Amino acid sequence: MTVLTNLKQKLFSFDTLCWGLFLLLVHAFRFLSLPENGIDPSWRIAINLAHQQNLQFGEDFIFTYGPLGYLESGLPDHVSVITLILFRLFLIGNAIWFILQVQRKLNDQFRFFLLLAVFVFFNFLFSNQVDFQLYFFFLFHLFSYLKERKLVSLFFVLVITVLSFYIKVSTGIILNVLLLASLFYLAITRLMKWPHLLIGISAVAVLHLLLSLILPINTGSYIKNGLDLINYYNDVMFFGPPPYVVLSALAVIGLMLFLFLANPLPVLKSKQELFLFGHAFAFLFVVFKQSFVRPDMIHIPVFFSSAICLLLLLYLFTNIEKTRSYALNAFPLLLLLCCLPEIGRANFFNNVGNHIKQLVRYNTEAARNFDEQKGGLGLPQGMIDSIGKGTVDVIPSEISFVYYNRLSYQPRPAIQSYAAYTPKLIMANYDAYLSAKAPEFVIYHPNQLQENRHPFWDDMHTQLALLQNYHMIDSVTIPGKELLLFKKNSVAKQLHKKLLLDTVLELNKKITIPQTDKLLFMECDFAYTMPGKLRRFFYQPPAIYLQLQVNDTTSYNVKALFPIVKTGVLLNKSLLKDKGALDFNKVRTFFSNSDSSFSDVKAIEFNGNSKMVKHSFRVKFWEYSL
Numbered sequence: 253m254t255v256l257t258n259l260k261q262k263l264f265s266f267d268t269l270c271w272g273l274f275l276l277l278v279h280a281f282r283f284l285s286l287p288e289n290g291i292d293p294s295w296r297i298a299i300n301l302a303h304q305q306n307l308q309f310g311e312d313f314i315f316t317y318g319p320l321g322y323l324e325s326g327l328p329d330h331v332s333v334i335t336l337i338l339f340r341l342f343l344i345g346n347a348i349w350f351i352l353q354v355q356r357k358l359n360d361q362f363r364f365f366l367l368l369a370v371f372v373f374f375n376f377l378f379s380n381q382v383d384f385q386l387y388f389f390f391l392f393h394l395f396s397y398l399k400e401r402k403l404v405s406l407f408f409v410l411v412i413t414v415l416s417f418y419i420k421v422s423t424g425i426i427l428n429v430l431l432l433a434s435l436f437y438l439a440i441t442r443l444m445k446w447p448h449l450l451i452g453i454s455a456v457a458v459l460h461l462l463l464s465l466i467l468p469i470n471t472g473s474y475i476k477n478g479l480d481l482i483n484y485y486n487d488v489m490f491f492g493p494p495p496y497v498v499l500s501a502l503a504v505i506g507l508m509l510f511l512f513l514a515n516p517l518p519v520l521k522s523k524q525e526l527f528l529f530g531h532a533f534a535f536l537f538v539v540f541k542q543s544f545v546r547p548d549m550i551h552i553p554v555f556f557s558s559a560i561c562l563l564l565l566l567y568l569f570t571n572i573e574k575t576r577s578y579a580l581n582a583f584p585l586l587l588l589l590c591c592l593p594e595i596g597r598a599n600f601f602n603n604v605g606n607h608i609k610q611l612v613r614y615n616t617e618a619a620r621n622f623d624e625q626k627g628g629l630g631l632p633q634g635m636i637d638s639i640g641k642g643t644v645d646v647i648p649s650e651i652s653f654v655y656y657n658r659l660s661y662q663p664r665p666a667i668q669s670y671a672a673y674t675p676k677l678i679m680a681n682y683d684a685y686l687s688a689k690a691p692e693f694v695i696y697h698p699n700q701l702q703e704n705r706h707p708f709w710d711d712m713h714t715q716l717a718l719l720q721n722y723h724m725i726d727s728v729t730i731p732g733k734e735l736l737l738f739k740k741n742s743v744a745k746q747l748h749k750k751l752l753l754d755t756v757l758e759l760n761k762k763i764t765i766p767q768t769d770k771l772l773f774m775e776c777d778f779a780y781t782m783p784g785k786l787r788r789f790f791y792q793p794p795a796i797y798l799q800l801q802v803n804d805t806t807s808y809n810v811k812a813l814f815p816i817v818k819t820g821v822l823l824n825k826s827l828l829k830d831k832g833a834l835d836f837n838k839v840r841t842f843f844s845n846s847d848s849s850f851s852d853v854k855a856i857e858f859n860g861n862s863k864m865v866k867h868s869f870r871v872k873f874w875e876y877s878l
Contacts, residue, residue: 282326344378350389350565374590394434399569501556508562631728664681682713
């Protein structure tokens with residue numbers, strides 16, 4: 253009886269409840285993923301297909317994710333499953349290490365139970381936001397090294413820094429810069445021994461050298477194009493979030509600032525505390541930018557859930573007792589602010605079950621998933637027979653067509669049209685489609701992005717290359733999608749350009765555009781004012797809209813995205829229908845014979861805030877003919 257009583261007490265003890273929640277958190281982590289269709293699942297598939305085709309990242313394959321990007325997606329096709337599992341275990345180990353450190357500091361089981369419940373609701377540590385998890389664990393181990401001066405902590409900092417670079421170029425560049433700056437700061441302020449500095453720099457250099465030799469990557473191009481992607485991402489991918497979400501985020505930032513401003517002198521006098529708060533605010537800024545340039549329900553939760561972990565990180569490592577007390581007392585208020593945008597994961601327990609089932613029965617689940625997905629993505633047999641063993645690319649984004657129909661993938665450098673948002677990448681895609689490496693076939697489907705973007709302007713020059721170097725051989729409809737199939741010509745047509753007008757336009761002023769039966773392209777080079785540049789840096793760029801006037805009663809209002817209109821867009825053939833959606837019948841006619849498709853745009857007007865965008869700017873109108 254005593255044994256049963258003791259067992260019952262242990263099973264229903266507070267410790268058991270805590271560790272039960274803890275195990276739920278761990279199992280919520282997705283070890284392996286199944287491929288799906290859509291814009292984001294397609295680029296995940298593309299990374300694995302790039303490994304199958306031995307493409308060089310940074311040169312043949314240019315994207316925000318690098319050769320180890322599959323570690324983020326969890327797709328095991330054509331890559332090492334063991335590497336995926338080990339990486340997932342590495343992330344889980346880091347999360348457990350952090351949680352145990354917090355538990356030791358709290359020294360209160362009830363508080364620890366509440367903390368685990370918070371982690372279930374705001375699941376950042378065991379989510380699949382790998383890039384910012386790595387950034388957070390980078391800070392955790394860096395602060396651990398600062399506190400204990402142990403080389404094991406420095407080792408984890410170095411490994412995370414190097415791994416992040418080959419997983420996602422934007423986060424990787426940031427962490428590598430922060431690492432070098434941190435090492436020199438710690439050495440100069442004598443918070444680090446000089447031998448440790450030499451060990452750190454040497455180890456990072458060796459790890460980078462080894463991985464650059466092992467992985468399919470052109471490192472120079474990878475960095476150069478990565479910096480370009482970081483810069484122009486601001487100008488193309490933004491859209492406006494609900495105001496209350498922005499206010500909640502600003503309140504979170506204000507709460508973090510309070511921890512510093514409430515007791516500033518001890519922080520300013522301590523080199524160690526300055527280091528902690530400097531890194532904390534840098535992290536908060538980077539995550540805010542990532543979350544609120546593109547504030548959808550994938551990105552926004554990252555800011556709020558990571559802010560909770562960041563507050564705990566400051567609580568864990570600050571040596572100022574008053575700051576630690578403020579951090580603990582501010583925690584309930586931070587939770588309230590993070591609850592306001594409704595970012596909780598209501599499907600948490602379903603995710604736990606699905607992730608366990610996928611891991612245990614992956615092959616069975618993958619086969620079932622393949623059959624289900626192919627039901628909506630399977631191409632007609634006639635189209636598959638036409639392609640045969642020829643190489644294929646997809647415009648604009650649904651690369652899953654290649655995967656589910658077992659086609660041979662040969663992508664343009666910027667693999668999806670919305671991601672070709674820098675002048676260099678736009679022209680790199682154009683050049684690729686006119687080169688000997690151009691795919692033999694191209695599958696074309698309607699653009700899926702909305703957000704007031706012109707659905708035909710993404711990757712505009714690649715579509716121009718379709719007119720020059722391809723001809724349409726098939727047009728089919730499958731459930732939910734209309735498709736065109738293009739085949740490469742034996743000889744590309746020459747493009748003739750004629751400048752019709754080089755002028756200066758003004759904001760909020762309508763002008764009649766030059767008239768031609770040929771293709772009329774517009775290149776526009778507007779610029780931000782200083783307030784506009786500051787807004788772009790700290791939040792989002794100011795929006796500029798272009799009104800396309802068709803007649804007295806019909807007009808379309810689309811975003812004038814800076815790098816896209818700078819490189820050139822088709823202006824006189826809108827190819828649109830009601831509410832600015834792409835008219836696929838017009839698109840089909842356009843690609844059949846671009847000269848015969850009608851010109852419908854008569855006048856244009858750029859609309860924007862002249863305090864944010866310079867009032868006048870240069871515009872060129874070109875006539876293109878084949």
